[in-house]
Structure formats: C-alpha cells, structure tokens
Amino acid sequence: MRRDTTGRYEITSTAGEAVRAFVPAPLPPKPPVVLEGPLQTLHEQALLACGRLDGVSSLLPDPELFLYAYVRREALLSSQIEGTQSSLSDLLLFELEGAPGLPFDDVVEVSSYVAGLEHGLTRHAEGFPLSSRLLREIHARLLARGRGADRLPGEFRRSQNWIGGTRPGNASFVPPPPGLVEDCMAALEQFIHGGPEGEHTLPVLVRAALAHVQFETIHPFLDGNGRLGRLLIVLMLIEAGVLGQPLLYLSLFFKQHRSRYYELLDGVRQNGDWEAWIDFFLEGVESTASGAVATAQRLLELFRVDQARLxxxxxxxxxxxxxxxxxxxxxxxxxxxxxxxxxxxxxxxxxxxxxxxxxxxxxxxxxxxxxxxxxxxxxxxxxxxxxxxx
The missing domain is CATH 1.10.10.10 (Winged helix-like DNA-binding domain superfamily/Winged helix DNA-binding domain)
Structure with a gap:
C-alpha cells in the first residue's frame, strides 16, 4: 500500500548549505498496516519459527554456553555490516588475551558491541524497560572504545548527520534536524509501549519491523545507529516474551540482502510502502529463526558425538x-x-x-x-x- 504522507521535510542549514531533512510521522502508519493474505501467512510462519527457536533453546544442556558464542557471532555480523573485517576467532582471542589482533580497531568495535548487547540484556533482566534511556546506555558502551569514542557515546546527536554522499547536499538521505531528535525518539518509545493507552494493536513482530525502520530514519546518534537499530529488534522480542533467550538476530539476513534492505528502507520513507518492508522483515525472521534452530541442533549433535568419545x-x-x-x-x-x-x-x-x-x-x-x-x-x-x- 502506498501512502501519501510518511513524514515531512524541514529545510535547515548545515555548514552554510541548505538541507532538506526528513522528519518521519509518528508510528503507527496511517492508514494502518493490515495483515492479510500472503502477509498474514508469512507472519504466522515467522511466529512459529520463533516458537521453535525458543523451544530448542530449552534443550541445550547449558543455554549460557550457546549464548556466549552466539552473542559474539551476532556482534561480529552486525559490525561487519558497518565495514569491520574481524573474524570470530579474532574476537575470542582478543577477549582471551587482550591481544592486539588484526585489525585492532575492528576487534575493539566488535568487543564493544558485545558489551552493549550484554548490558541491554542485563538491564532487561533487572526489569528496566526498553526506553530511550536504555538505548543511550547501550550506545555508551557501543562507542566506549576505539572508533567512535569521540562521537558522543550515550548522547543524542547535537548536529546534523546524513547518509551517503560527502556532504548533506548530495546525501542519499538526511535524518531529522538535531533539535527534533528528542521528540522523535519520545514518540518512538511511546509506540514501542503501546501508545498513550499502553495497548498494542499490532503483533510484536510487526511492531519490531516498524520500530527498526523508524529508529534508522531518526538516526539519533552520530555513530552506531545501524548496530543499535538491529539490537532494538531482539530487545523488543525479548521484552514481549516472544523469546526467552536472545537467539534471534537478523544481521546475517540483512548482510546477505544488503541492497534490498536499503532499497526497502527508502521505499518506506519515499512512499510509505510499509507492507513491502514488513514482508521482507518477516521473511528474515522466519529464515533466521529456522537457521538458529538448525545451528542449535547441530551443536547438540556435536556435543553428543564428542561426549561419547570420552x-x-x-x-x-x-x-x-x-x-x-x-x-x-x-x-x-x-x-x-x-x-x-x-x-x-x-x-x-x-x-x-x-x-x-x-x-x-x-x-x-x-x-x-x-x-x-x-x-x-x-x-x-x-x-x-x-x-x-x-
């Protein structure tokens, strides 16, 4: 469905240059997203796949041993989308020895992602709600070391940023002006928690799909928005009780379909084609959840075989x-x-x-x-x- 109004443009000045910054309309979309036909079927398949993933995690002899490596795998994949070149072994060696590793800045960046992710999960376990405050806390850990340490860790941006291009005038996308970031994030937080009445009218997988795009569109930080926006998805699913363990990460799917991912984000911003994005997102959830189930089962079989050898x-x-x-x-x-x-x-x-x-x-x-x-x-x-x- 195409929508005439997905947001508005604010004309601002950055570095002496007039810029059209996009300010997204608050969620949910209007007219509302309707799950019907193939989209409804895909939603049911994605939800079933999440249920199977949540079930298989309970079969692991010690879920923590799987989480330790799986969380680091996600940190690696999410950081690779931003251009890092580390391997899983690089990260594990770095954490084991504090050794330089190659390349050093990349490994530090991935390690910081682990710290941010684990902080978010710990705060959730303590009962702290998913909020702008929590996202800022996670962001502070994402950018605590290495590249980005001078990019206002834990603080919303106070200057205009842009995506693509060497300057705002030739950028592929310009997010809201800095003075509107706080309001945009407050509206997003309200949507995540069900609006003014606190009641959800959309299933959580759809809400997570919408919230991810909105976060990336607001681009509230000077750096680390992509990583934090992907982390927001799993935090929403855990908070809603869809997952008991943080085992569903879409970074591999987004990495494998990178061009399509950015094309669909632009489609939402330009003509409000939320349905095409949700279709892609649900496909990613189903594919990723099924892949994680297969990985867990392969690990269980590996442990069984090796245990027998002892x-x-x-x-x-x-x-x-x-x-x-x-x-x-x-x-x-x-x-x-x-x-x-x-x-x-x-x-x-x-x-x-x-x-x-x-x-x-x-x-x-x-x-x-x-x-x-x-x-x-x-x-x-x-x-x-x-x-x-x-």
Whole structure:
C-alpha cells in the first residue's frame, strides 16, 4: 500500500548549505498496516519459527554456553555490516588475551558491541524497560572504545548527520534536524509501549519491523545507529516474551540482502510502502529463526558425538569431562582459563586438554611450548558460517 504522507521535510542549514531533512510521522502508519493474505501467512510462519527457536533453546544442556558464542557471532555480523573485517576467532582471542589482533580497531568495535548487547540484556533482566534511556546506555558502551569514542557515546546527536554522499547536499538521505531528535525518539518509545493507552494493536513482530525502520530514519546518534537499530529488534522480542533467550538476530539476513534492505528502507520513507518492508522483515525472521534452530541442533549433535568419545577413559575420565565442558563454554581458550573455569589444577587441566587434542576434539593453535591456546574447531566452524568479512 502506498501512502501519501510518511513524514515531512524541514529545510535547515548545515555548514552554510541548505538541507532538506526528513522528519518521519509518528508510528503507527496511517492508514494502518493490515495483515492479510500472503502477509498474514508469512507472519504466522515467522511466529512459529520463533516458537521453535525458543523451544530448542530449552534443550541445550547449558543455554549460557550457546549464548556466549552466539552473542559474539551476532556482534561480529552486525559490525561487519558497518565495514569491520574481524573474524570470530579474532574476537575470542582478543577477549582471551587482550591481544592486539588484526585489525585492532575492528576487534575493539566488535568487543564493544558485545558489551552493549550484554548490558541491554542485563538491564532487561533487572526489569528496566526498553526506553530511550536504555538505548543511550547501550550506545555508551557501543562507542566506549576505539572508533567512535569521540562521537558522543550515550548522547543524542547535537548536529546534523546524513547518509551517503560527502556532504548533506548530495546525501542519499538526511535524518531529522538535531533539535527534533528528542521528540522523535519520545514518540518512538511511546509506540514501542503501546501508545498513550499502553495497548498494542499490532503483533510484536510487526511492531519490531516498524520500530527498526523508524529508529534508522531518526538516526539519533552520530555513530552506531545501524548496530543499535538491529539490537532494538531482539530487545523488543525479548521484552514481549516472544523469546526467552536472545537467539534471534537478523544481521546475517540483512548482510546477505544488503541492497534490498536499503532499497526497502527508502521505499518506506519515499512512499510509505510499509507492507513491502514488513514482508521482507518477516521473511528474515522466519529464515533466521529456522537457521538458529538448525545451528542449535547441530551443536547438540556435536556435543553428543564428542561426549561419547570420552567414554572409557578410565581414571582420567572425570578431569577430561570437566575440561571438555569448559571447552564448550569457551571454544577458544588457554590452559590458564581452563584451570580457572573448571576448578582443575594447572597440571591436570594441561593433561586433560592434551587428551582432547589426541582425540581430535581440540587443536593447539600457537605451535609453541608456552602460552599455548586451544580451539574447539568443530564448534567454531558451525558458529562462523556466514561470518566471512564482506
């Protein structure tokens, strides 16, 4: 459906140049979005896929061990969309050693995304509502280090920004003037929580689709808007109870369909084609949720097979089992970390990881005799699928 009015333009001056900045109309769209026909069917499929994902997460022997790596996978993918070139192993090595890694700024950026995401999840668990304040808190952690640290972390922008082009005059899109950002975000927060009456008239997957576009259109920060806008989706789904664990991230889908993603955002802004965007978004939810279910099932099978290989080890079996459980929690690790997390002594942990290497479950990756590092290659391979740099 095409809509005549999706917002208005404000003529402002930036660097001595007249600029047409777009101010989006408050959500929900008018006339309202209607779920019917193929769109309704797609919504039902996406919701069922989320239910299957929420169910399979309860089958994991320890959801935290999956979340540890899965959250980092999302941080990597979301940051790659912004142009970083790190790998999952780069990030895990950086967190393990604080080592420079290559490229250093990219790894710091991905690590900061992890910090921001985990802060948002912790605050939610504490009962703090999804709000502009929480988004600013997360943003402060996203930009705490490395590139962007001088781009007002945790604060709405106080100057005009733009997307594409070398200056506002040749930009592909100019968000609202800085003086209107606060009001736009207040309206978005009100929509997220059901409007003035606090009652939702649209299902949460559709609300998340609308809110993501609105956030990206407002572009309230000088930097980090893309990453935070993608994180907003999963926070909304968790707050609404659609997901019990933060396991649904659309960054891989957006990365794989990057051109279409930006084309549809422009379609909403230019002619109000929310339905085309929602169709794409729901397709992404269904595809991503189904992919996450398949990943979780593959990991469960990997753990089952490798666990079976540890049977019959005799007296050393108990310590090797402890070491293996720790390796599942930290698939790239050192003997020191194994010792700390498993409670084993250094000699016992060292001997146990050597047993896992001998069985082909772990691999020593430094080739040295000191400060050795070990990788659970099969686990990392599954989690790294689709994370190759753009």
């Amino acid at each position: 049977m019959g080890l005799g007296r050393s079996g108990v310590s090797v089992q402890q070491c293996y459980r720790t390796l599942r929690r930290r698939p790239l690790t050192s003997v020191n970390q194994l010792r700390e997390l498993s409670g084993l002594s250094f000699p016992t942990a060292s001997k146990a990881i050597e047993t896992l290497v001998g069985l082909g479950i772990a691999r020593e990756i430094t080739g040295g005799r000191r400060n050795r590092l070990f990788a659970y290659d099969a686990y990392l391979a599954i989690l790294s699928e689709g994370t190759e740099p753009l």
